[in-house]
Amino acid sequence: NAGVTQTPKFRILKIGQSMTLQCTQDMNHNYMYWYRQDPGMGLKLIYYSVGAGITDKGEVPNGYNVSRSTTEDFPLRLELAAPSQTSVYFCASSYISGGDTEAFFGQGTRLTVV
Amino acid sequence: GENVEQHPSTLSVQEGDSAVIKCTYSDSASNYFPWYKQELGKRPQLIIDIRSNVGEKKDQRIAVTLNKTAKHFSLHITETQPEDSAVYFCAAPRPSGSARQLTFGSGTQLTVLP
Numbered sequence: 181n182a183g184v185t186q187t188p189k190f191r192i193l194k195i196g197q198s199m200t201l202q203c204t205q206d207m208n209h210n211y212m213y214w215y216r217q218d219p220g221m222g223l224k225l226i227y228y229s230v231g232a233g234i235t236d237k238g239e240v241p242n243g244y245n246v247s248r249s250t251t252e253d254f255p256l257r258l259e260l261a262a263p264s265q266t267s268v269y270f271c272a273s274s275y276i277s278g279g280d281t282e283a284f285f286g287q288g289t290r291l292t293v294v
Numbered sequence: 295g296e297n298v299e300q301h302p303s304t305l306s307v308q309e310g311d312s313a314v315i316k317c318t319y320s321d322s323a324s325n326y327f328p329w330y331k332q333e334l335g336k337r338p339q340l341i342i343d344i345r346s347n348v349g350e351k352k353d354q355r356i357a358v359t360l361n362k363t364a365k366h367f368s369l370h371i372t373e374t375q376p377e378d379s380a381v382y383f384c385a386a387p388r389p390s391g392s393a394r395q396l397t398f399g400s401g402t403q404l405t406v407l408p
Contacts, residue, residue, distance in 0.1 A: 213395070220303070222383055222398035223338070238395065270337065279387025279394025280326050285337040 186271050186286035193261040193293045201256040201289050203271030211274045212254040216267040261293045296321045296388030300399025308407050315402045317384035318366040324386045327367045332381045374406045
C-alpha cells in the first residue's frame with residue numbers, strides 16, 4: 181500500500197492563479213481531510229469528506245473548494261491564490277471519523293504564493 | 295468548539311533525560327486524545343493515543359496520561375534519544391458537521407541534545 185499520496189510536493193503560484201492539489205489513498209478509507217500548516221502553528225482543518233459525494237467545511241474553508249467523486253481521490257482547489265494561502269498542505273485519511281481513530285497523512289505540498 | 299492549548303512551544307533536554315508536554319482541552323465530551331510526531335520536512339505520524347476510559351497508556355519509552363476532571367493530558371518521553379527530536383502535536387475531537395474531527399494543538403519543538 182502506498183497510503184496517502186499528494187502531488188505536487190512543491191509549487192509556486194502567482195497571486196490570482198488557480199491550482200488543484202491532488203490527493204489519493206489506497207486504504208479504502210471513508211474519511212478524508214485537508215489541513216494547512218503555517219509556521220509554528222498546528223494543523224487547521226480546511227475541508228473534510230465522510231464518503232464519496234459528501235464534503236463539509238472545516239475551520240478555515242475560505243478560498244478553497246473540494247470534491248469527492250470517488251473513495252480514493254479528494255482534490256483541493258484554490259481558485260484565486262492569495263499570499264495568505266502560502267502554507268504547507270496535508271491531505272489525510274482515516275477508516276472512521278478522525279475524532280475517534282488514527283489519521284494517515286500524505287507527505288505534504290509546500291505552496292508559495294507570490 | 296474544542297480549544298486545545300499545548301505547552302511548552304519549545305523544549306530542549308539532554309539525551310537520556312525525560313521530556314513532558316502538556317495539553318488542555320475545553321470540551322468535556324471529548325474522549326479520544328492522540329499525539330502525533332512530525333520530523334523536519336515529514337508528515338505527522340501517530341505515536342500514541344488514549345481514550346477517556348483509561349488514565350494512562352504506555353508504549354516503550356512513551357506514555358500518555360489523561361486527567362478528565364482537569365481536562366488535560368500529557369505526553370511523557372523517557373530516556374530521550376536524538377531521534378526523538380521533532381515537533382509533537384496533541385489533538386482532541388470536536389463536533390464538526392456530520393462527524394467529529396480533530397483540533398490540533400500548536401505543537402512543541404523538542405530538541406534532544408547529545
